[in-house]
Amino acid sequence: xxxxxxxxxxxxxxxVITAFFAFNISFAQTNPGTLKGQVKDKxxxxxxxxxxxxxxxxxxxxxxxxxxxxxxxxxEYSSKMSLVGYVPLLSKLSIQAGSTTEMIFDMExxxxxxxxxxxxxxxxxxxxxxxTVSLEVIRPQLLNSTNTTAxxxxxxxxxxxxxxxxxxxxxxxxxxxxxxxxRVLILLDDIPALQADAGTTNWNDFPIENISRIEILKGASxxxxxxxxxxxxxxxxxxxxxxxxxxxxxIYYTHFMDPADPAKKWWxxxxxxxxxxxxxxxxxxxxxxxxNGFYRNRESFNQSTYSKYGRLSANLRYRLRDNxxxxxxxxxxxxxxxxxxxxxxxxxxxxxxxxxxxxxxxxLRFNIDPYLTYFDKAGSRHKIxxxxxxxxxxxxxxxxxRSDLYYAEYxxxxxxxxxDLVIASGLVxxxxxxxxxxxxxxxxRSTNLAAYLQLEKKFxxxxxxxxxxxxxxxEMRSPELVGDFVIPGGVNKQTRPVMRAGANYQLAKxxxxxxxxxxxxxxPTVAERFINTPFGSVNVFPNPALESETxxxxxxxxKQGLQLGNxxxxxxxxxxxxxxxxxxxxxxxxxxxxxxxFQSQNIGDTRxxxxxxxxxxxxxxxxxxxxILTGYxxxxxxxxxxxxxxxxTSSAKRNILKYRFQHTFKLDIETGSDRLRAGFSVNxxxxxxxxxxxxxxxxxxxxxxxxxxxxxxxxxxxxxASWKFTRNLKASVLLKNALNREYSLRPGLLEGPRxxxxxxxxxx
Numbered sequence: 001x002x003x004x005x006x007x008x009x010x011x012x013x014x015x016v017i018t019a020f021f022a023f024n025i026s027f028a029q030t031n032p033g034t035l036k037g038q039v040k041d042k043x044x045x046x047x048x049x050x051x052x053x054x055x056x057x058x059x060x061x062x063x064x065x066x067x068x069x070x071x072x073x074x075x076e077y078s079s080k081m082s083l084v085g086y087v088p089l090l091s092k093l094s095i096q097a098g099s100t101t102e103m104i105f106d107m108e109x110x111x112x113x114x115x116x117x118x119x120x121x122x123x124x125x126x127x128x129x130x131x132t133v134s135l136e137v138i139r140p141q142l143l144n145s146t147n148t149t150a151x152x153x154x155x156x157x158x159x160x161x162x163x164x165x166x167x168x169x170x171x172x173x174x175x176x177x178x179x180x181x182x183r184v185l186i187l188l189d190d191i192p193a194l195q196a197d198a199g200t201t202n203w204n205d206f207p208i209e210n211i212s213r214i215e216i217l218k219g220a221s222x223x224x225x226x227x228x229x230x231x232x233x234x235x236x237x238x239x240x241x242x243x244x245x246x247x248x249x250x251i252y253y254t255h256f257m258d259p260a261d262p263a264k265k266w267w268x269x270x271x272x273x274x275x276x277x278x279x280x281x282x283x284x285x286x287x288x289x290x291x292n293g294f295y296r297n298r299e300s301f302n303q304s305t306y307s308k309y310g311r312l313s314a315n316l317r318y319r320l321r322d323n324x325x326x327x328x329x330x331x332x333x334x335x336x337x338x339x340x341x342x343x344x345x346x347x348x349x350x351x352x353x354x355x356x357x358x359x360x361x362x363x364l365r366f367n368i369d370p371y372l373t374y375f376d377k378a379g380s381r382h383k384i385x386x387x388x389x390x391x392x393x394x395x396x397x398x399x400x401x402r403s404d405l406y407y408a409e410y411x412x413x414x415x416x417x418x419x420d421l422v423i424a425s426g427l428v429x430x431x432x433x434x435x436x437x438x439x440x441x442x443x444x445r446s447t448n449l450a451a452y453l454q455l456e457k458k459f460x461x462x463x464x465x466x467x468x469x470x471x472x473x474x475e476m477r478s479p480e481l482v483g484d485f486v487i488p489g490g491v492n493k494q495t496r497p498v499m500r501a502g503a504n505y506q507l508a509k510x511x512x513x514x515x516x517x518x519x520x521x522x523x524p525t526v527a528e529r530f531i532n533t534p535f536g537s538v539n540v541f542p543n544p545a546l547e548s549e550t551x552x553x554x555x556x557x558x559k560q561g562l563q564l565g566n567x568x569x570x571x572x573x574x575x576x577x578x579x580x581x582x583x584x585x586x587x588x589x590x591x592x593x594x595x596x597x598f599q600s601q602n603i604g605d606t607r608x609x610x611x612x613x614x615x616x617x618x619x620x621x622x623x624x625x626x627x628i629l630t631g632y633x634x635x636x637x638x639x640x641x642x643x644x645x646x647x648x649t650s651s652a653k654r655n656i657l658k659y660r661f662q663h664t665f666k667l668d669i670e671t672g673s674d675r676l677r678a679g680f681s682v683n684x685x686x687x688x689x690x691x692x693x694x695x696x697x698x699x700x701x702x703x704x705x706x707x708x709x710x711x712x713x714x715x716x717x718x719x720x721a722s723w724k725f726t727r728n729l730k731a732s733v734l735l736k737n738a739l740n741r742e743y744s745l746r747p748g749l750l751e752g753p754r755x756x757x758x759x760x761x762x763x764x
Contacts, residue, residue, distance in 0.1 A: 033095035035070045035103070036322075038062075039081060042106035046242035051083045051107070052379075052417060055093065059417065061379045064240075064317065064325045065286075073097075081105060132466050132502025133221075133516045134160075134557055134574050134612065138214040140239075141627070145670055145679060145720060147252055147734050147759050149275055149296060151214075151236065152203040157668050157681060159614040159631020160218055162661065165746045166203060170218050172608050172635040173231030173578055175659035176746050177586045177600070183231035183522060185221070189238055189329060191369060191387045194228055196403035196432035197444070198527035202391075205333050205365060207313045209250070209277040210292045212239035218612070219553040219576065220520035223468040223500040226428065226450055230520035230551055231578075238329070240290060240317060245282035251275070252759035256301045259753040260740045263348045266303050273298040290315035301752050302340065303352040309335020309363075323376070329369040336362045342695075342748030346702030350750050354701065356534075360396040365389075381413040399533060401436030420458035427451050432526075439530040439542075445477040446526065454500075464504040471497045474523040478544070482530060485544045494548060496521050510561025510570075520551045520580075528584060528600040538699055539597030541589065547602050551580035562617060567626060569617015578608040579640070585658070587649055588694040596694075605640040606657060626671040627679075633664045651707075652690035659746065661685040663713070670720075678721040686713040691747050700748040707747070714743035716751075728763040 039051045039062050047066025053059065055077050060068040074097035081089040086107040095101060136158055148154040152163040162169040164176045168184035186193045186201045194201060214236050221229035256271040275296040282289050291314050298307040310333075317327040338360045340353035367389040374382045389405040411426040430448040435441070454468030475493040480486060500518035507513055524546045532542045557574035582602040589599045614631030637657035639646055647653055656662075663686035670679030687710075696704035717739050722732040733756070740754040 032071050032073050033097055034100040035072055035093065035095060036067070036100060037069075037103045037105055038065070038067045039083075039089075039105045039107060040066055040243070041086075042108045044242055045106075045244070048083055048086070048107060050381075051081050051086075052415065054080045054082070054417065059379050061375055061381070061415075063319070063323055063375055064373055065288075065319050067319075067322050069322045081107065083107060130464050130504050130506070130512065132464060132504045132514050133518075134218040134555060134572070134576075136160075136216040136218075136614070136616070138216070140211050140213065142629070142668070143208055143211060144761070145677070145722065145732070146668075146681075146718075147720075147732065147757050148208055149252075149273075149294075150203040151206040151208065152201075154214075155216075155234065156683065157629065157666055158216055159629075159664075159666050160612045160633045161216060162664065162685075162745075164659065165749065166201065168201065168232075168234060170216070170232035171576060171578065171610060171612060171633065172637045172657070172660045173580075175585055175657060177584075182228060183520075185225050185229035185233050187225070187233065187235040188331075188367075189369070189385075190235065191385055191407060191409075192226070192228065192430070193236075193367075195391060196389065196405040196446075197401055197434040197436060197439075197525065199228055199525040202333075202365060204296075204307075204309060204311065204335070205331060205367075206236050207238060207292055207294070207311065207331065209248070209279045209294055210238050210281075210290060210313065210315070212237050218574075219516065219555060220498075220500070220518035220551060220578075222472075222498045222520045222522075223452055223470045223518065224424070224454060226470070226472060227448065227474065227521055227523045230522045230549070230580075231553075238290070238315060239281070240315065241281035241283045241288050243283070245280075247278070247280045247764040249276070249278045249762045249764060250759065252757055254755055254757040256752060257740070257754045257756070259301075259351070260742050261350075264350045264742075264750075266348075266352055267301075271299050271301040286319040288315075288317040301351055302749075304358055305338045305340060305353075307335070307337040309333060309337070323374060325373045327371045327373075329371070330367065332366040334364045336360075340749075342700045342703075343750070344701065346706035349701075356397075358396070359399065362394045364392045379415065381411070383411040383413070385409050385411070397533075398437040401434065401438055403432060403434040403436075406431045420461075422456045423453070424456075425451075425453040434526050438533050439526060440479070440482075440532060442479055444526045444530065447473075447475045448523075449473040462506040466500070466502045468501075469497060469499045471495065472521065474548075476523075476526070476529070478530065482542055482544045487544055492544075494523065496548070496550070512559045514557045514559070515555070516557075517554045518552065520553065521548065522550075522584070523548050524584060524600070531600075539595060540586070541591060541595075541597050541599040543599050543601060546584060546600055547582050549580055549582045549584050549602065551578060551583075553578045562615070565619070565621060567617060567619035567621045567628075569615060569619070569628065571613075571615050573611070573613040575611050576609070580606045588692050603639075604643070604646065606638065607640050608635060608637040608657070610635040621671070624671045624673060625677075626669070628669050630667040630669075631665070635660055635662050637662075649693055650690050651693045651696050651704075654690075656690045658690045658692060659688060660690070661688055661713075672722075675724045676722070678719075680720070681718045683716045684713065685743075685745075687711045688746075695747050703747055710742075710744075714741055715739070716741055716743065730761045732759040732761070733757070734759070 039048045049064050051062040060070045062068045072095045074095050077093040079091045079093050089107050143154050155161050156163050160171050170184050174183045182199055217233040221233045252275055254273040258265050277294040279292040294311045313331045315329045319325050341357040343350050344352040344354050367387050369387045371385045387407040392402045394400050407430045409428045414423045428450040432446045435443045450472040452470040456466045458464050473495045478490050480490040498519040498521050502516035504514040529544055529546050530542045531540050533540050555574045555576035559572045562569045583606050585603050586598045586600050612633045616629050618627045637660045638655050642655040665684040668681040718736045719738050720734040724730045737754045744750050
């Protein structure tokens with residue numbers, strides 16, 4: 001064979017080989033392989049949402065079933081999976097052209113509590129220690145062990161949070177206004193859950209039996225959440241099924257004992273409360289189903305007051321495609337109840353109503369919440385959440401009201417992993433229609449439109465910065481003439497921007513320092529502007545001229561991880577200042593025609609300074625699993641300018657805002673083994689120094705004498721214990737107000753005497 005021929009054959013061979021590899025490379029690129037995976041929590045095999053999967057330059061994010069899909073050229077890869085609160089997972093992958101590789105990945109929870117994830121601060125999962133604001137998390141174990149039957153009961157245990165006659169108050173940002181708007185926005189699965197007309201919270205509507213966690217954000221939060229978040233956020237998040245279906249039931253009985261002062265006992269048969277709940281969670285292929293219900297019957301220690309209602313909830317979630325999920329949550333709550341505004345007198349009649357202050361209600365409330373979540377190919381999350389809320393309160397004494405609320409929000413979330421940058425933005429619509437005898441039997445309509453944007457960026461793997469803004473438009477439609485006040489065209493409207501900024505710097509592995517500033521804004525509710533009704537010996541007057549209140553919150557905080565043997569937790573301390581312009585509160589007033597009563601007014605410019613500190617954690621101490629939650633809050637609440645009118649209406653006659661506790665201390669400890677557990681709690685509130693002077697002088701019988709005799713604050717102690725007979729059966733005993741203290745959270749209404757609860761939990 002000639003050399004020339006040989007070279008010719010070699011060149012042909014090389015061409016064939018080159019063409020072969022080129023074809024295979026081209027085939028691999030045009031016919032890639034598919035990686036389908038699901039990421040789960042290693043401990044309970046529940047799907048993990050929002051895990052970032054990084055395979056070379058390809059990215060994906062797990063959906064609400066913990067699943068993802070990636071199209072990849074054939075080859076060998078190293079992958080990394082990341083989710084705050086979990087140890088990063090590194091894996092080796094082999095992808096074949098034209099074939100599908102299916103894998104299941106298990107991620108382990110990180111050991112330290114500061115890696116717990118939270119969503120409320122930025123609308124996405126991020127480590128608890130890295131948030132730029134003060135934030136607390138309540139887990140469902142505390143709800144179960146304390147026999148929480150309404151959400152406000154467990155919130156009382158949180159440092160910096162007070163619930164005064166059903167109204168949430170964070171760091172003294174609110175006083176007390178019976179049945180009127182809240183400066184703390186309550187959310188149920190990220191959707192506002194305040195009553196349309198009054199901006200109040202119906203605590204019995206929240207499905208306690210199916211809460212996965214509660215997040216409490218302290219400080220102005222209007223940028224992400226709107227008008228009513230002037231003082232903070234309480235976000236209640238419900239749960240979905242894990243791989244293992246579950247059915248749980250609970251029943252309890254509470255017996256109220258005699259009060260410390262025998263003269264105040266009005267009953268023969270002791271007051272009591274009974275209740276039961278059931279919860280069922282199950283996966284049906286692509287469909288997740290949660291069904292739960294609750295019933296309560298309470299014959300109260302307050303004479304002529306009771307609560308009887310049933311609550312049914314259903315959560316459905318269906319995966320249309322790997323990256324497209326639809327769902328429908330619903331909650332129905334019919335019932336009847338009664339309560340009273342203030343007592344008959346401060347002696348024998350302290351647990352009995354004064355004349356004409358008893359409020360009797362038969363109600364139907366329900367909400368239906370459709371939603372949709374879509375993850376696009378770039379890893380962005382698009383979410384639409386919505387709600388229709390219907391309320392029909394049929395009350396006595398011409399106080400009935402009915403309202404419809406429509407809510408829709410589009411959320412966009414994009415994570416730029418390479419730049420450590422997260423963008424959260426959205427558009428909001430809310431519309432309400434309210435008809436009520438309280439407001440002259442006329443229909444009032446309101447519209448709220450908003451757009452928001454928040455950026456969070458991490459620098460040097462230590463410094464987190466956040467910056468956000470929101471523009472909000474509010475409109476309220478009413479009659480043109482309300483009393484003697486003329487509203488041009490019957491329309492009141494306002495557009496206002498707000499902004500926030502925050503920083504968090506990691507000093508050491510578990511040490512974080514933070515600073516935050518946030519503006520707040522609250523538009524008056526229908527009730528605050530237009531309520532017109534007699535109530536006992538006083539009247540409540542409308543104020544159509546009421547203006548919006550604005551404010552800001554600033555804080556500097558430090559969070560330190562703690563470890564004592566196998567017990568892990570954190571210490572947090574924050575100094576804060578809150579200022580409000582045109583703060584709204586109901587105050588005593590005299591009309592031009594010399595009628596006496598209360599009216600919502602812009603009381604002036606206020607400043608609240610203080611310190612909030614707490615310790616929280618869980619783990620083993622001396623071989624026993626121990627959970628600790630404790631904290632102290634100090635407030636200095638003042639008018640920025642204290643006027644003669646302020647002095648006249650204040651019982652304290654000095655510059656201090658009304659209806660605040662300057663000192664509060666809270667402690668809750670639970671410890672034990674898997675079978676036997678025990679716990680106790682202590683709550684201390686200093687004296688409520690200032691209230692409306694007219695309540696003491698003229699309205700509430702015996703109030704002034706009572707407050708003078710009980711001016712040192714109060715301590716309430718509770719005990720509890722539980723015994724697990726089998727893996728599926730647990731019994732609990734709870735003794736609340738164990739020292740049988742007589743105390744009052746707000747003027748003219750005593751809290752319950754010592755009471756004993758027996759509870760039985762069953763896993764079916």
